[in-house]
Amino acid sequence: MGHHKASVIERIAEKIGLIPDLHQAEEAPLNRLTEPGDLTKFPPPEQWDDWVEYEATAWPKKEKKHYSIVPTTCFNCESACGLTAYIDKEKGEIRKLEGNPYHPGSRGRNCAKGPATINQITDPDRILYPMKRTGARGEGKWERVTWDAALDDIAARIRKAIQEKRNNEVVYHVGRPGHEGYMDRILKSWGVDGHNSHTNICSSGARFGYNIWYGYDRPSPDHSEAKFILLISAHLESGHYFNPHAQRIIEGKMKGAKLATMDPRLSNTASMSDYWLPTYPGSEAAVLLAMAKVILDEGLYNRPFLENWTNWQEFLENMHPDIPVTFDNYILKMREAYAEFTPEYAAKESGANPEMIVEVARQIGAAGERFATHNWRSAASGNLGGWAVSRCLHFLVVLMGAVGAKGGTSPNSWNKFKPTFFDNPPGPKFWNELHFPDEYPLAFFEMSFLLPHFLKEKRGRMEVYFTRVFNPVWTYPDGFSWIEALSDESMVGLHCALTPTWNETAFFADYVLPMGHSAERHDINSYATHSGTWIAFRQPVLREFARKQGKEFTFTYEVNPGEVWEEDEFWIELSWRIDPDGELGIRKHFISPYRPGEKINIDEYYQFIFEHTKGLPEAAAKEGLTALEYMRKYGAYEVEKHGYKKHEKLLSDADLKDSTVDPKSQIIRKDGKDIGVMIQGVAHVGFPTPSRKNEFYSQTMVDWKWPEYAIPAYVKSHIHPESLQKEKGEYVLVPTFRLPTLIHSRSGNAKWLTEISNRNPIWMHPQIANRFGFKTGDLVKVNTDIGYFIDKVWVTEGMAPDVVACSHHLGRWRRPQDKVGNRWATNTVQISNDGKGGWKMSTLSGIRPFESTDKDSKRIFWSDGGVHQNITHAVHPDPISGMHCWHQRVRIEVPQPNDKYGDIFVDTKRSFENYREWLNMTRPAPGPDGLRRPLWFNRPLRPQTELYYLDKKEE
């Protein structure tokens, strides 16, 4: 301890052994990376193979610790930020995770969820070996099995289903996809329409609103270059791409951008905003249209963009055939269409300040093209007609000509990398009506949250059902209906939960197959975090470490803890076993491009992609590396620094060879496909819409029986005040707000995150609290359409009046028979069922300390695990986008004395009836030409085009 000079007393006492000698000589100190007084951020990559630093826990003793630093990416939300794993070279274990400075999205920085990955890796409750159920499904009895036995069993069932043409009975249901096409390729190779996802409980509302405009389903705001930023919801602290966006929003703000936020909740984002519009849920579109009106009335719009890049001629011809098709008439008719959206009207609908609405509109007008906006879930996923919110938000972007502009808002696909695969199987020759039923022809993604109801209606069954990063029993609305469906072997033949950790859905599986955490498996990621494009490499870091150490291994599970696989290898092995002789035509899609006739391995799979990534092989060669080696070393590659206005890209002579131009629409066609559009006589690529432009007027909406929504419109939500009986205590529950440190069940098993956030009281404005006499901490009974839950009250003015809210990451549970499973965050609950659809859940105990390999587990200082609210939610499928409309009409009530905190009741018969009511709002297929779905609407795992037609029978 170099700093300390021992006194005489101390020296004598140490000498004669009364006290330990703390004054032994120390080794030579480490070399500094910088001059004294100067500091740098990260160890330089040339030292990553043997990075030496001082051990923090030994400090101030300067104990040297050797690490191997291996980059990977985070999985604790969808941003896929860069991480670097510090692998203790002596122990061969991951010690900690820090940022990766070479990741263009996160730039070395992380939110709390990134470093907390280490908790998940060392979690005493994680699953280390494949498990098979022994008792009844859901009984909680398990035995360890071998991977071989599990793979053979599952493969045989899939093989049989495919042989018997029951291809639609094989389903992979994923919460967070990632994998950039990996699973699509697998499922296509099997020839099954078996992709189901979480998107219709997440973002498909917003996606629909964007897609109907410009053929891209998400925005990519260029926050750092913006002059005005408009956010629907809390993107600064918790939204999609939280960390990368937060960096750039603040960067923009520091450069002078103004920030406006629409959110009924005073979130951290709202509190950092220049303008907070605490809009009543579902009124956002009205406010946005009022802003559009100001921009139109005051002539603040971008005329060249509107003239060239919106389909105004089509609008006038179809909606106003009696007047000349002139730009002035376009503006005139738009102004007429939105005349009713005065600031006063918007204020009445939303509760926002009318002057602020006008001021924000003028600020947008002043920002011009430098107008960045964002909406992902939030309002678009909360409300009936929520898709209108993103449609009206994009309307403002269009009016300003900010589409794709610097400091504006680009389509996300412009900033997202598309990998090139070694083999591309054709789309399936099946259409799975459990996923895309006729009632929802425009549904932007699979109607995944209606699956239990579809199964109950016998629309189909599933022979093999994989769930991956997917916990519908807990995350989805109406979880008891999921329990009913998952427990019924006539509906689900075999349920395989691919998960690193126990969760409420895995309790109802037949196989629980442990997959690696983010630092324990392969994947590639690319997300629209800003105006550039990047690709990042998630890699199992211990595999890379083993490779560097010269250790022999074939599969990642050999270097992971226990027998934890990675799904990339799992799917190759499974596919290989489904088709042992190649007769099904599956094996041929898994042959190595480098070793003819042999099974591909995972290194080769990524090697091929990286070798075909624009610019990457060249960048690698400069450092004397192959493309794969480069990605292993740096973990990320910037494909494009900035990319703006890609719709203005000119078509080359080669592109135009043998093409034709439609004289009326000016669309350029080649080989039966639209490839561009003539603008002012010049051939541009344009947008992937029928008009190749931004579609103010949507013929698609008209064709598919929704003419009232031909142009951006305000749709009154199912929780509009007119639909609530306030005198009976009815209010809207906003159940969707995120916390900065948690993410659904994915961030589970991270003690540091649970320590920060562990309960979810009901946020309530004092007006409502006073009406019922509630004080903070009181119990409240929240009645939904299908049941109720008992939670505690948190009185706050940080919530718009007439709105109650509850964060949705908490209320995790396990049952007494589930011995382990995220004990950091789970209440122990008792579930009972009257056999007639009545389900009750009550809390037996809150979170309790426990003895484990982790010293902290016995120091758990919290016991309140919150309340599981989603399970009491009725399904609300939007008849157009198919999005589950999350906001709930709830009746607030003072609980009875026998109501206990955490009590839950649901009647699944009522939830089924409720599903049928919402189903009645649909306008089913067929559309024009007997289509199930507009041809220009993409869908995951797009089947062969002929399957888009209803009369086309499956093989």
Added chain:
Amino acid sequence: MEALFFREDGIVDFNKNRCIGCKSCMQACPYDALYIDPDTHTAAKCNYCAHRVDVGLEPACVNVCPEHAIISGDMDDPDTEIAQLLSRQQVKVRKPEKGTVPNLFYIDADDASLNPSLTEKSNSYFWNSQERGVGHYAKQAEKMAFTNPDVVQAVIQASGVQGTTVEPEGAKSIDVLLGKPRRIYDSPDKGILWGWEVSAYVFTKAISAGAFLIPFLGWAFGLARPDAPTFFWALGLGLLFLGMTGLLLVKDLDRPDRFLNVLFRPQWKSWLVRGGYTITAYGGLIVLLGLINWFGWFGLEAPVMWLTALVGVMVAIYTAFLFAQAKGRDFWQSPTLAVHMLVHSFMAGSAAFLILNLLIPQSWDWTALLQRVLMIGIGINLFTMLMEMTMTHPTVDAKRVVHMILEGRYRNQFWVGTVLIGNVIPVTLLIFAQDNPLLWALAAVLVLVGIYVTEKIWVEAPQRIPLS
């Protein structure tokens, strides 16, 4: 123990290998920056990532922050980002009145988030809660990990871990209506760091010091001398309670195994060290006095008596200086604290002899002296407390403690325990029952109870003020 130190580059670093877990640093830091690491049972703090800085890396918090909201660097170099921000922006610091000249600056900070007295603490916030102790209390929580949670609750409440909530839960929603700021998130409460061991040690120390100071008073001023057996009893009592004091002191340490560090790795400015040496010297002198009296070395008696008395007074009062070093606790900064402790010593000493008198009857003039001292002691004690409670306290935190004692959660303990049982009833008994040794002894017991209750209040109450 010199565990906490300034490095040459200005970083306040910590050497856990020297730490004995006395928690004085936690009481002294007005920012609540220190905590007990439950793995090592020693104090710990942010040290600006000294282990990173020494190899040339930024502190981890600076590196990781998505919003680049934490800026570090050399404030003296005008080219650095931090120097430029400091010169351009209006900045605030936490508790400037503490004179710590902090180097952590906040831009656009809200007072409610810098000043802990503007918001109340709670056990449950809008997305987290606390049911059990952390840091110093983690060891207790661990032992109770597998018991009935209700029992755990009760024990924790009793140990004061959750006690820093000043107002009941219901009041907080009223705060919202009044537009008062409220805490919505907080790190777990560390609890009352100096618990019963500390109030008990102040109590035993008072008896130990008084056991000698009373006979000394009689001897020095020729008032009344205890007989020889009583004098040996006095020395015995002094030694016994001194031993108990030592044991309690060690017990209070989170690293009791390192108690020798107090003497052998001394930090001379610390009153814990000075006190440790004082106690040791006092013990030695009492033994010496015993030997002098036993062997009849009376030539030495007078100087040793005087020296012992001097050290005895120090034993009685040094804790006041120790508390005064707890700069985070405003109430302990009171100048009357030393007087209060000295008076308690005289009261405790005379009370101890009056109880002893029941077993070993003592001379009339000696017991009369004891009663007189006790009555005068009570008088001065009441006057000191009156001073302490009524003088204008310079800070909000000290005022809040006075309020807690007189009208808040300690009002029953204070008015009943301290004032009535500890002072008013004993003085009444002594006045009206002058020749009944049983009543004298009863008065003495009540005085001792009163002293313990008072010390408990004086030790505990200031620690209920949140420092951050």
